[in-house]
Amino acid sequence: MGLSERDICTKLITPAVVAAGWDVNAQLREEVTLTDGRVIVRGKLSTRGRQLRADYVLYHRPNVPLAVIEAKDGSHSPSAGLQQALGYGEMLDVPFVFSSNGSRFVFHDKTSQGALEREIEMSEFPSPAELWRKFQVWKGLDEPASQIVEQGYYAAPDGKAPRYYQATAVNRAVAAVANGQDRILLVMATGTGKTYTAFQIIWRLWKARAKKRILFLADRNILVDQTKSNDFAPFGGAMTKIANRQVDKSYEIYLALYQAVSGTTDEQDIYKQFSPDFFDLIIVDECHRGSAAADSAWRDILAYYSSATQIGMTATPKETAEVSSTDYFGEPLYTYSLRQGIEDGFLAPYKVIRYDLDLDLIGYRPHVGDVDRYGHAVEDRIYGQSDVDTKVVFDPRTKLVAAKVTEFLKGNDRFGKTIVFCEDTEHADRMRKELANANADLVADNYRYVVRMTGDDAAGAAELDNFIDPFSSHPVIATTSKLLTTGVDVKTCKLIVLDQRIQSMTEFKQIIGRGTRIDEANGKRFFTIMDFKRATELFADPAFDGDPVQIFEPPLGADLEELESTIESDQVAASADEQLTDSSRPRKYYIDGVEVEVAARRVQYLDAEGKLITEALSAYVKRKLQDKYLTLGNFLARWTEADRKQAILAEVEELGIPLDALREEAPNGAGYDTFDLVCHIAFDRPLLTRRERAARVRDRQPFGAYSERARTVLYALLDKYADDDGATLESGKILHLKPFDQIGTPVEIIKRVFGGKDQYQAAVRELETQIYAEA
Structure with missing residues (x-):
């Protein structure tokens, strides 16, 4: 009963497995890391969630796993780790799963014709040859x-x-x-x-x-x-x-x-x-x-x-x-799937910034007799979003898109690799020009800051290798139509801009895939999608991350080659219909004198399952927190009992709740504690600012038992809380900041003022208790 999990592994489980004939060097690995841990985005920064590690994986050959063992300490039953081990077994695609507390094994055998699970003695652990024979039969493998x-x-x-x-x-x-x-x-x-x-x-x-x-x-x-x-x-x-x-x-x-x-x-x-x-x-x-x-x-x-x-x-x-x-x-x-890759931490999560432009929403209709920039009479009809940049061109709109892209880059990373997907090569060229003008300072330093990369532009296409090279600083922004949709590995891509209507789910997935690679060495863990054509509505389609569904049903007795030929003919005919038959009419109308403004801006994030949150963020947060904690009382009890408040905030973020986004969405959100925002949104509790909470603590004067120097430190911490998020109180780094440097070094404050690390941490916990006393 007194043995820790590590003791159980070292003293009981490993000897039992080795005694069964497993080679400790070639066939047995301990604490095998399976995932990298989901990337959790916090504003402009990110952290990693919990990695999944299997206590033991047993192999027939390197990278050919046969079994998983999950260990628990002596206070647990032998079967306590089985559920966890079954999850690892499914990931590794193995049929043999074990759980043990060091007294017995519980053996889950998918190949068994009899009982699926049974308890066995520590001395009865199966040999490599026994499991391999069972595996061969299960997979139907003959000797060759x-x-x-x-x-x-x-x-x-x-x-x-x-x-x-x-x-x-x-x-x-x-x-x-x-x-x-x-x-x-x-x-x-x-x-x-x-x-x-x-x-x-x-x-x-x-x-x-x-x-x-x-x-x-x-x-x-x-x-x-x-x-x-x-x-x-x-x-x-x-x-x-x-x-x-x-x-x-x-x-x-x-x-x-x-x-x-x-x-x-x-x-x-x-x-x-x-x-x-x-x-x-x-x-x-x-x-x-x-x-x-x-x-x-x-x-x-x-x-x-x-x-x-x-x-x-x-x-x-x-x-x-x-x-x-x-x-x-x-x-x-x-x-x-993409969802599984994001959940495991092997793929980069994303947030979506969607801009709705008034011209796209309202549409454009010319006056009778209007001509475009080049004197062509504009056909009288309503031009909607599907016509923008394919049938009608508005330079102010292109300029506005370029301005918003530049605004984002200036606020984040002006050298973050960016791909702008445009309707066609001509649109990509106009976008290149507007982005060059919006970033004239950097283009003056290096004209390759913005490059059009399209199939008909040899000079731009020649820059593709430089663009995908993590060690090449230029080009930074690539404007394109189709060239970069598939297969091109741009690990450092941090921003994908969609100014292209996308109707194909296949193409949409491929485009999103340009940003999903993680590149830790170059500081890329997540990326942003900026959408100007409502393309990201495809995220709500079940087909975005669903398993493939068989819906192709050729007519009974149909010849597939004949069917393909018919489809191809239809596509050629449709393509021909799109070409203008009157050579005097322009392919596009270039319209001057039209103003374009942003009608709406919306930021969307991924949930804990890697799906885009399409409902209102406040509604999503309320639902997830109430599912987790049920009542305000449960949440307050969990908050009060926790030694570290940051641990609870991390627990909330594991639910897929972007805490920084809550502050951005709330009016004057910067003045509120994350705790208050969560309680307000999830449980309708009245909001208190950090300054209001700090003032209430000062009114109570609760630190009379401490020395004058200790009270000075605690009230200085309270002032820091009022100006910043309360979670920083738990970090020892705060003592390196002003005004603590006037009181003493961090070591002096902890040892001489409070009497040691434990006493200092206890004082911080008491300060936090006072801050949330009226919660």
Whole structure:
């Protein structure tokens, strides 16, 4: 009963596991960190939430886990850690889960044909061979398949290892291939390492000689180049990139841009220079494009190599009435969502600043006979938000957007990498000009501060490598239309600006993915989305972070190729309809003399589950706090009992409540304690300012038992509280500030004035008790 959890592990659990035959160096790891801890945004700063750590993970081979053990101290029952361990087991995709307090194990066995859970003695812990045999049967692995599954991962010299979800994706894919599955779909959110996951899948299958010639297909040249020089570099001389329409059949690993191996004629279809059975494994990056009619060349290539195992990887599986990823590849073998990535702390959370402009909301209608800047008669109709920058152009609107973007950058980080998504290349050019004018000081220092990056601008596109390089300071702002929507890894991107109407959920997810990467080394943990076209309404769509849903149902007996051909013809016809048939009419009208103002501004944040809070913030906070604490009395009791008030505030933030946002939304919010704001919003308690609370403490004169110098310190702390948030009282750093430096050094104040650290902390707790005495 007297043993701590660590004692239980060291003295009882580890010896029992080792006695069962587990290699303590190769098969057993303790305190395995599974997540980085959710990023909690606090104003312009951020902190990390709690990391998830498994007490023990047992492995058959490195990165091939078999079991999880959760330990509890002697005051708990043997099963007390089972619920927690089952959660870890699900994350690691293992069938064997154990809980123990050092007296017995509780064994949860998903492979069991009998009792799912049972207690076993410490001496009865199963051996590695026993669990591996059960695992083989559970996965349906015969001996040849087992040999493939047992092939090791690539061991990087720098010690880089896959994250838990990457290992799960790799292990499932390798096991599926070993069992003969030839069409596989992996869905992983942008920024979660799809290419690294693909590399480890290829490496293990290639090393096991289960797959000898492999083709990796992507749709952007920069993706192929990044892959070859980064994640796939260990393949060395066995790898080549198919370029300049040249084919060399002496390699084993081939990387290709699908446009580089396909075309509109047999002569241009370079892939046909390989025999249909040349490749035995094909991995398609961003495979959601592969099922689209407009990109049917993907399907032509896959159909040609139909005998090969084909793995599709995407962040955004396409499921519409016309196009389906799952129809071709099957249901996802594994899905790791944006929401899960944010919750685990591997992806950056975001806040949304949405601007509604009066011109967009009201619309524009010309007067009869109006002409635009170039003398073209403006067609008489109402132009709404969908027409802005596609049919009608208002320079004051572009200037206002540029001003708001610049205002944000000046208030946060003027060198924070920013992507501005515009309607088309012409709009991107106008936005570049207005942003350059709004940031004339920095553009004068370096003209590359703002660059247009579009497919038709060779000079701008040439700056792409510099833009994505974390060590390159310029360009800072990129204006674009489509070039940066997918695949480009801009780790340091801190601001995404949407001045583009986005109707496609796939495109929206890809665009948001440009900001979700975390780059701790360069101070990037979260990012901001600034929306001028109401594109972020798509966050409320269940499809934004839901699992793919099969809704593609081709007509009974329909030929898929024929159906795709019909869809493609319809798209071409629709595109032709958009072109103006009268060459004398302009594609866009440029309207002068129109004023544009901000009609509304709204800031939105993520909740604890990684979803955007779309209801009023006060309503959300009230609901979450009442769910947690039920009544004001419960919250006050929790607050009063806590040794550190900051711990309660952290607990509130773990619910997904942005405390700084509460202060920003409240009238004169800077004058209120966070405690008061929470009590007021959640439980309708009257507000008191920090100054009012401090004045009440002074009126009571409660510190008569302390020495004069101690009272001086306590009242100085009270003054600091009145001017700042009360949580700073608990930080010893406050004693480094004025006026404490006139009383003595922090060490002198704590030791000589209060008699020691414990006495000082007790005095601070008493001060806090007095501050909240009438709460």
